[in-house]
Amino acid sequence: MAQAAAVAKPPAPPRRRRASATPRRLPYLLIAPAALLMLGFIAYPVLSVFYYSLQEYNPTKPWRNGFAGFDNFVHAFTEDPVFWDTLIFSAKWVVVEVGLQLLFGLALALIVNQTFVGRALGRALVFSPWAVSGVLTSAIWVLLYNSQTGITRYLADVGIGSYGTSWLSDTSTVFPAAIVADLWRGVPFFAILILADLQSVSKDLYEAAEVDGASRLKQFWHITLPHLKDAIVLSTLLRAVWEFNNVDLLYTLTGGGPAGVTTTLPLYIANTSVDAHDFGYASALTTVAFVILLFCSIVYLRLSKFGGEDK
Amino acid sequence: MSTTKEATVIAPAPRRATFEPQRPAGKKRRAWDEAPRWQIYLPLSLYLLFTLIPFYWILLFALRPAGSTSLVPWPMTFDHFEKVWTERSFGTYFQNSVYVGLATLLLTTVVALAGGYALARFDFRVKRAFMLALLCSQFVPGALLLVPLFEIFAELQMINSLVSVIIAETVFQLPLSMILISNFIKNVPYSLEEAAWVDGCNRMTAFRVVVLPLLRPGLIAVGSFAFVHSWNHFLFALMFLNNQQKQTIPVGLNTLMSADSVDLGALAAGGIIAAVPVVIVFAFIQKWLITGFSAGAVKG
Numbered sequence: 001m002a003q004a005a006a007v008a009k010p011p012a013p014p015r016r017r018r019a020s021a022t023p024r025r026l027p028y029l030l031i032a033p034a035a036l037l038m039l040g041f042i043a044y045p046v047l048s049v050f051y052y053s054l055q056e057y058n059p060t061k062p063w064r065n066g067f068a069g070f071d072n073f074v075h076a077f078t079e080d081p082v083f084w085d086t087l088i089f090s091a092k093w094v095v096v097e098v099g100l101q102l103l104f105g106l107a108l109a110l111i112v113n114q115t116f117v118g119r120a121l122g123r124a125l126v127f128s129p130w131a132v133s134g135v136l137t138s139a140i141w142v143l144l145y146n147s148q149t150g151i152t153r154y155l156a157d158v159g160i161g162s163y164g165t166s167w168l169s170d171t172s173t174v175f176p177a178a179i180v181a182d183l184w185r186g187v188p189f190f191a192i193l194i195l196a197d198l199q200s201v202s203k204d205l206y207e208a209a210e211v212d213g214a215s216r217l218k219q220f221w222h223i224t225l226p227h228l229k230d231a232i233v234l235s236t237l238l239r240a241v242w243e244f245n246n247v248d249l250l251y252t253l254t255g256g257g258p259a260g261v262t263t264t265l266p267l268y269i270a271n272t273s274v275d276a277h278d279f280g281y282a283s284a285l286t287t288v289a290f291v292i293l294l295f296c297s298i299v300y301l302r303l304s305k306f307g308g309e310d311k
Numbered sequence: 312m313s314t315t316k317e318a319t320v321i322a323p324a325p326r327r328a329t330f331e332p333q334r335p336a337g338k339k340r341r342a343w344d345e346a347p348r349w350q351i352y353l354p355l356s357l358y359l360l361f362t363l364i365p366f367y368w369i370l371l372f373a374l375r376p377a378g379s380t381s382l383v384p385w386p387m388t389f390d391h392f393e394k395v396w397t398e399r400s401f402g403t404y405f406q407n408s409v410y411v412g413l414a415t416l417l418l419t420t421v422v423a424l425a426g427g428y429a430l431a432r433f434d435f436r437v438k439r440a441f442m443l444a445l446l447c448s449q450f451v452p453g454a455l456l457l458v459p460l461f462e463i464f465a466e467l468q469m470i471n472s473l474v475s476v477i478i479a480e481t482v483f484q485l486p487l488s489m490i491l492i493s494n495f496i497k498n499v500p501y502s503l504e505e506a507a508w509v510d511g512c513n514r515m516t517a518f519r520v521v522v523l524p525l526l527r528p529g530l531i532a533v534g535s536f537a538f539v540h541s542w543n544h545f546l547f548a549l550m551f552l553n554n555q556q557k558q559t560i561p562v563g564l565n566t567l568m569s570a571d572s573v574d575l576g577a578l579a580a581g582g583i584i585a586a587v588p589v590v591i592v593f594a595f596i597q598k599w600l601i602t603g604f605s606a607g608a609v610k611g
Contacts (some may be wrong), residue, residue: 026514030429031441033422034485041482042448045459052458108358116351124597126355126362131589133543135561139568139582140365143372143575149380151368184365192600238449245452248545252565266454273458274550286455293450 046290052283060277072284083285085260086268090244092175093264097182098240102232104183105190110220112191113198130188134248141181141253142168168254171261178262182249190235197231198224233304240300241293265289372579391580395567399577401584403556404563408542409588411473411559415480415541419488420534422481424526427492428518432501445486453483457550464551475551476559480541488533495529496522528599535596539589560585 056068076083112123129137144151147166167177201224209219247267250256256263256271263271266289273282373391374384395401430438460479461470469475499522507517545561552558558566564585567578593600 027429027433027435027438030425030433034426034489035441037422037478037482038444038448038485041460041463041478042451042456043444045456045463046451048459048462049456104358107354111351111355111358114351116348122355122359124594126358127597128366128590128593129362131539131543131593132586133545133561133589135543135545135564135568136582136585139564139578139585140369142568142573143579144365144368146575149372149575151364184361241450241452245454247454248543248561252545252568255569266452269455270457270546279458282458286452289452289455290450293452297450 049283049286049290052280053287055280055283057280057283058278065280068280072281073288075281076284076288082260082263082268083265086263086265089262090264090266093179093262094240094243097179097186097243098236100179100183101186101190101239102236104187106194106228106232108187108191109194109198110224113195127188127192129185130192132185134185134246135252137181137185138249138252141177141184145177169258171258174254174258174262178250178253181253182243185249186239186243189239193235194228194231197228201227229304233301237297237300241297244289244293369579369582372575373583375576377574377576391576392584395577395580395584399563399567399581400555400558401560401563401581404558404560405584407473407557408560411476411480411548412538412542412588414473414477415484416534416538418477418481419484419537420530423485423488423492423533424530426485426489428496428522430489430493431496432504445490448486453479454546457546460547461550469551471552471554471557473552473557476547477541479547479551480544481537484537484540488537491533492526492529495526499525531596531599535592535600539592542589 053072054068054070056064056066056071058064108126112119112126116122132140145167147153150166152165152167167173205223206219209223214222244264245266247264247270250262250264250267251270254262256267265285269282269285269289272278272285371382371384374387374389375381376386376388376390429435430442464470464475467475469478503521504517507521508514512520543561545565548559548562549565552562560581564578564581567574567581
């Protein structure tokens with residue numbers, strides 16, 4: 001049993017025992033704070049969401065509270081058109097947003113990975129929006145899209161859009177407008193992660209390719225891209241989950257409107273629980289969101305054959 | 312430039328001519344990582360415009376007098392800042408945000424460092440399960456757990472206390488921070504620690520003297536991450552703090568945005584106040600961040 005708790009690296013030379021007072025309990029002591037925090041504030045809430053999803057639970061209508069079985073789920077799938085609308089919008093939002101972020105982020109990373117005069121400053125500037133919060137992004141783009149004083153006014157002067165309309169209050173322009181605002185902050189995220197990985201590509205490979213006369217495009221396709229695959233898969237997955245879950249930007253930029261056309265499923269859940277106090281139904285919707293996330297993540301990891309060989 | 316020389320040595324003159332006949336004679340041969348200048352500067356300038364115009368716009372609104380439509384912030388005024396700082400209590404919000412940010416940074420780093428060390432250096436019974444839990448928790452949306460979290464904090468009498476926000480932010484920072492830190496620690500050779508033990512250090516001292524200094528870039532990356540996230544994050548503060556005096560900066564910004572008549576100057580000034588600490592943090596840590604990330608990159 002002592003070996004089971006012993007140290008990982010080289011198979012236990014005798015001096016190890018002397019070095020640490022309580023080697024068997026030490027790892028458990030070390031992970032205990034993190035484990036307790038996560039049990040209390042992630043695992044337990046998750047389980048209680050599952051539990052509430054089977055309940056009718058609304059503090060403002062206590063007389064109706066009680067066990068509801070799968071009523072909440074049945075209601076969502078068969079009687080609630082808003083649920084389907086928000087689900088479809090969520091999918092559209094995540095696919096378009098993350099796809100464009102990946103494309104631009106990869107291009108940006110490749111550019112700032114080159115050596116050129118002013119690189120440090122250039123990097124600092126193009127990455128800067130990444131540090132900006134969703135709420136601040138909203139504030140900035142609210143200013144830009146303002147119909148009276150925003151940049152839209154000046155664009156209208158040169159024939160892009162029409163004067164006096166706010167792009168955020170028009171159902172036909174709000175989607176691209178919100179996408180652009182989120183791209184402003186999201187592209188640097190991808191660029192930073194990809195850039196970090198780009199730096200670890202062995203330069204020998206490129207030199208060998210150069211000697212063999214491979215074009216820059218071929219070098220990118222056969223050396224850079226395969227090397228980046230894991231980083232791309234992981235950051236795309238993280239970003240997709242994040243874009244799906246994140247409500248800060250849309251909550252503050254459009255509030256889900258106009259007419260609910262920019263309401264994602266999580267935003268709808270937040271509204272259902274916070275404004276309507278329908279905790280049971282919100283929990284059921286949350287459970288659905290969990291299942292969707294889990295399913296999509298598994299499919300994505302399988303398709304991309306990521307993590308096939310485990311260490 | 313050294314790459315150029317090496318490549319030239321590997322590919323002697325006659326062969327080079329066969330492989331790249333199109334290269335004009337006399338023009339300097341490019342290293343692999345050097346694209347033509349315009350291929351760098353043209354797209355970069357375009358992207359810079361996209362990045363900087365919004366920043367300029369918020370600066371413009373914050374600095375020019377209300378009602379002005381000038382595209383240059385002149386005559387310059389700081390009235391908006393003064394108004395937001397005092398009348399809109401951004402002074403208080405700022406203080407609260409600093410408190411939450413620093414506490415989250417400290418708590419996240421310490422807890423993740425302990426856990427990360429255990430994951431990097433030991434093999435113990437629940438390790439695989441714990442790793443799996445860490446990964447799974449990445450898919451748990453904080454926003455969707457608002458109701459149970461609210462109930463827990465209400466039970467603990469922590470609603471309207473900044474501690475609730477600090478705990479919530481820390482918990483959602485922990486998994487990724489721990490994975491990153493354990494990867495950083497794995498990159499520190501174990502033999503260094505063992506050598507310190509042989510020299511008579513106990514585990515704690517060996518860790519402090521040998522490992523900790525080498526972890527600096529990684530810890531800076533993780534810590535600044537925790538700070539920036541909690542500084543920027545909005546929903547937990549919005550939900551757990553009902554008292555206006557306890558609110559944080561992002562909530563204050565949201566209030567400015569959803570006011571009946573949006574005061575654009577105040578909104579812009581508030582936005583700049585919100586951005587300043589984060590910009591300062593990033594200016595300092597930029598260099599460490601990229602190395603930190605590439606060293607700690609989460610890989611299979």
